[in-house]
Amino acid sequence: MIQDRPAPAGAPAISCRGVWQVFGVNARASLDLALGETGGDTAATARLLRQRGLIPAVQDITFDVAEGEVFVIMGLSGSGKSTLIRTIARLIDGTAGEIRIAGEDILTADARRLLALRRDKLGMVFQHFGLFPHMTVAENVAFPLKMQGMGPEQRRARALEVLELVSLKGREDSFPRQLSGGQQQRVGIARSLAVNPDLWFLDEPFSALDPLIRRQLQDEFLSIQADLGKTSVFITHDISEALKIADRIAIMRDGVLVQIGTPDDIVLNPVNDYVREFTRDVPKGRHAHVETIMTLPASLPRMPDDPGLRANMTIDSALAACMSLYQPVPVWGANGEIAGVVKPSDLASALTPDEL
């Protein structure tokens, strides 16, 4: 089992402990039985369940998501990532384990509490947008507000406000079918943000879009996220998307978490061949940062031709700055102090592909 690194400071906004999602008849009983027979071993239990005709889609998943963090769950289709986010949002009932949202156990919440949570705290964006075809853009965005019981004028005002946030001002009275895919997903994003939720679930929000539009929306997502600082769980199958927007990435395979880490971790220290295969074509210099390979020596004299590397620079730009140097180069931290040193040759070797 992969142990999660301690989450960044603050109480976890979402906390999953040993979550299982098994499909089939008598899933709960079969899972308990299999766990008993195997002594709690995850892989053996999953094998046993499959033999008995059940589908262990999510197996013993444990992780925390910190307040304000963008947590990306990434994996190929069939890896269980969509099932996991649906279990966390309790669109399906988890088979076993514990999921806490802001400390509150959501798997045992009753229908009324769940309704209240969804009305006030949760927002979700869907892969194929999930827009209501019979409602205008404004009505779609106002729908969660209507569920909250807000009056018609207020909710229209709020809907227009959110639509402006996603640059859809002027399209509020169109119907979804009259919009392009990118515009439709903007509506989806606006709707999920209308109630100003604490938690933001995004289930492959940009997968159905053209590459250009996808990049545009990713940038917009980042800018919205920078403004609002929502705790987000973001599902994707695209490693470059994950690296671009994530604070931390969890990689899933066949229902199991393979690795959790920052984008730098994933790119530079893949735990196994599966993850390495994913990151193989990733231009590492563009995603990993200098701080991940710098060292902290006792002292270092100032250089006359200091290229001015910063800790949060990507390796590509650092290498470009000190291409002609052979000496260790100082790296400056955000506070204006020297944070460490890096040898230009280390920068170069970090970029060479892993030997396979």
Add this chain to the structure above:
Amino acid sequence: MFRSLSPAIRAALLTLIVGMVCMLLAPYLGWLQKWPASMTLPATEWIGAAVTWLVELIKPLARWGAWLLSYPMGWAAFILIETPYPLVIAAITALGWHLGGPGMALGVLAGLCFVLFSGYWVQGMTTLSLVMVSVPLALFAGLVTGIVAYRMPALRRPIQVMLDVMQTVPTFAYLTPLLLLLGFGPVVGLIASAIYSAPPMARNVLLGLQRVDPEIRDAALMNGANSWQQLILVELPAASRQMLVGMNQSIMAALSMVIIAAVIGGFDDIGWAVLLTMRKADFGNSLIAGMVIVVFAIMIDRLSSRLAEPRGGHSRKVIWGLLGAGAVMAVLAARWLPAASEIDIFAPLAERTNSALGQFTANHGATLNAIRNNAMIYLLLPLRIGLDHAIVPVMWGFGWTSAMALGYFGAAAALAGWLAWRGQILAALMLLTAAGVVKLGIAHLPWPFVLFAAGALGWVASGWRLALTAVTLLGLILIMGLWEPAMLSVYLSGTAVLICTVLGGAIGLLSAVSPAVWRVVRPVCDLLQTVPLFVFLIPVLMFFQIGEFSALLAICAYAIVPMIRYTHQGLSSTPEELVEAALASGANSWAIMTEVRAPYAAPTILLGLNQTILYAFSMLVIAALIGTTDLGQQVYLALGQGDVGLGVAAGAAMAMLAWVADRLVQAFAEEKRAALGL
């Protein structure tokens, strides 16, 4: 050796052997052909007693409901009949304008003027008022049923079975228990039509709800909708397109049933007008009344199918203008225009049609009779009672001799041997079986053979389960004592289906090859499918009088449509890529048709055959009105005598036959689809 044969060949071989044994033993063991009366369960009496008991139980409630319903019915009739007709015409035309713009408005106006001039305005409006009341009932019942089936998956299967039954039980079979329950009166037709037209709505509601994108459902939940809000605010509106399709089908079914319900008589509606004029052999008028029905059907179909399409905003001013014009005309009408019932502009036309028809039959009566008699003697009778009974000196000029039998079976055996030698063992076995069937006649087939053959077909098509169900259902018909009329039903519908398959298949093939042909065939198919069953009887009666041949023609005219449609659809929907691949391999157009298009279309064509069978069965009951002897006739007789037991039992037997045929063909279609990986 036997084990090494394919399952289909094994089944066919066993069926043939069973058939031969039965044929050889039949002369000595009478019970092989005729199920002994001593073994017959008095099922009709039991059913009659049970239904009567049930009817007595709920009678007070039902009568109270009927009494309640008579109010809206009265109001609807009052509104449509007592309102001056210019206003009614203006209002319906305005509706046409609102739904479909100028074209639709003009069509509606023309249609209504035709109804007015036909002299059947009052009768037409009576029918419409019944539809107006029954449709909301059906739609409501259908909506609720559909929602329940959707929301409670445990009930979905039983509900679907119930809907199947409601639609396969012949229309007349509804009427007998309802008559007992409600007494004579228009309410019977109203309720029957509400029951009959609810299933399409329920099906489409369920289908629409099931087709709602799961993400939309999830989105509603995540946005904080509770389960009712999810249903009413999101799922139902998202399914509305499909529900409107269901509404269109429901309305058409209601119209059809209201007209059929006229056979119980007692109120002056358009169905009654057709029936009455038909009985008086006043075909001119019956044709005009029939055309009034057709006009209604087309109008209602076009109007209600527009509901499902998005509407451009047609000016409201026109609506008010139309209504105003109608009102002005109505005021004038009080002074100048004649009353609706006094208009008979088409009366001379009916006269002339009658005399023309009289002349035609006088001149060509011999030809018509020859057509009918030849078809009877050389096709229908042999199929029905077998070659040995049909070939008698009176009709054929010679009798059936054992030498002929020898020659007949010898020829069949030779042909089969040749086929087997070519490697077509299955075809050879089926040819021999068919030869035996034609010799014996469908109505005289030994029951063990029929049961075994049905079981074998079920087993080959799908497996033991289907085989067992088919045998059980047919066995039930046997012990209920309804075997003879049931086999007559099989004979009549089977013959019709055979003709439809050959003819419809050919027309479908032609339409697929030539778009020009399709342009002609398509509107004819549309028309034939919109016309209520009843109307099909008029033209065949005009030319061929009452009898089995007329019934056969009416059945064929109605049941051929799906065969044409599905054949065309199947043959012309082959993926372009496959055709191009065949072309690139050097296939000519004939090879493309036989090697690529036909195999690809096979499952679709089989579904067409399935529909054709079901259509034939539903027409069978209507055809009882013009002289048949089968189950449909039993149902119709039961209606006349108020014999609930016979009515329900015969109706159930028809439904069972239809069910068996339906499942067998569907199973084969499914198998073919699976083989093609579709």
